[in-house]
Amino acid sequence: MLRVGMVGVGVMGTAHLEGWAATPARIVGYVALDEQRAQAMAQKYGGRVYDSLDEMLPDVDVVDICTPTYLHREMTLQAAAAGKHVICEKPLSLTVSGAQEMIDACERAGVHLLVGHVVRFFNEYALAKATVDSGEIGRVAVTRLKRVNFQPRHAADNWFLDPAKSGGMILDLMIHDFDYARWVAGEVESVFARSVRTVDPNAAGDYCLAILRHKNGALTHVEGGWVYPPPMFLTGFEIAGERGLIEHPAGSSVPVGVHLMESQLRDLPAVGVPAAPLAESPYVTEIKHFYDVLTGAIETPRVTARDGLEAVKIGLAVIRSAQTGRSVRIEEVA
């Protein structure tokens, strides 16, 4: 019986818990800043609340880290030192060296390090990737990826808005599409980007337009932002290949329309998470996959720790490009 310890019970932690509940794994413990919320989760999913990660480690086989990004490195090292598998939310770390340290520690300890690049588990993204891999549209030429939502709005400690804690919008949000671009079109060679907050940290919103050049000559355009009026969250993609085109325009696959006379803004979530009515949420699919990897049913995870590291590199290169106004090669941030 795989024993799971949750660290963090925020938006992502909650999504992961739903996933674990759909596996044979047992959720044995929680460590969280918000103890009240952790208690509520324990009520719902079983297990108990621990005072610290150290205290919880002896009782678990895998630690699921859904904490703010700046805590990922330290917690992963701690878990690896105890010989525990790690599931870590994206981005893997705020720095290349941090991510590398995490990978090395998990390798030395002989434990898995699985990164929550959940977009790879979204049906539409996985289907497009499979379509590209089938050769149906030939060699990928120009890909366009879009992910724009509203600014995260936590009542207290809005760590998302502190670049020292989250890496900012580029590292926190756009990293999904950096990972996807690399998955679909191959290794990235260089990037060029312009963004609002990298040059004006006090701007009300954040928006970035990035161009990636892949080693095989393919190009990817990535649009990201915490800038839309709440509760709007749009994602979309377009993949143009030598022999065909895949389109998934933003907002085009919303199957249910709800239009009310009175605004329901009071139910606004703290952080935008794209939603689609499916029999199984992508977060559940992701956790089920991780479960299969951890129990040996699947040998190679759909997203590796190195994928997580490479996405961080692209993100940091994009930030540096936006700061310096020049093209940045990936090696420069390695």
Added chain:
Amino acid sequence: MRLAIMSVAHLHADGYINNLRAVPDVEFLGIADDDLARGQAFAEQHCTRLYESYDALLADKPDGVLVCSENARHLPLVLQAAEAGVHILCEKPLATTVEDCRTMIDACERAGVKLMTAFPMRFSPPVIEAKRVVDSGALGRIYGCNTTNQGSCPKDSRAWFVDKELAGGGAVMDHTVHLTDLLRWYLNSEVVEVFAETNAILYADATDEVETGGLISLLFDNGVFATIDCSWSKPKYYPTWGGLAMEIVGEGGFTTVDAFRQKITVYSHDRGRPVYKPWGSDADQGLINEFVASIREDRVPSITGYDGLKATEVVVAAYRSAETGQVVRLPLE
């Protein structure tokens, strides 16, 4: 008013002739073309007169001409028309080099004739409506603009579009100037920095001379940044030729415009694939109307040769950037 078309190399000539004929009190004289077969076919198809030469056409003393030759061949025709004292509406891009643009502008100024660049999208009602939103200030401080002007490779309509010498380039030359012009118009600001990446994976079987994919990043003098996707990313069997869309994002919200969204989708057994049929207003008609009006009212047209030059300058900078991997600053030396 008497108008004519010099060269029908550009496929837009097919539409312009109908636009010209639709303007009240305009007499369409005919066309001339250095490619006799092309001129004959066009004249027959559109039931119009084919002059034996550009000289013969100009000798008939039109008030204005449309120059629709290949991109790199606009210059000689514009100079010839200017010398004859004829007003000119020149197809986009105005020229393939900034020097050619300047030569054209100078010649037209000296001759006292109008030089207008054919940027019809400024007359697209959806584009005008979105500009109204921008002008209203509702978006507050504008951060960035994500724009696309993609299409299928136009080689099947006119082979010269993939001829590096005649077209001056591929997708970047074909599709960058419209959005550059619209962004200058919307933002009321000039481009100061250009970065571009290009490749040639799409339509690799159609050309080994020019780029078929391109992503361009622009920085404007007012701090707003934008990207233009000029790629020929639509396959030949796409339901339409391509499209032009912009998303303008600011502190107060965002506005989107899809200039060709007004269409119906038609599925027919005969065709075996869906096609879009546009029902929006014809922007080209607005362009032609403005050219005619500027001559009638003897005023500067709303789009000038200078606008054409500034758009070409961005294209030239984009090629330079794609070649060097560096940001290129404007204005060019």
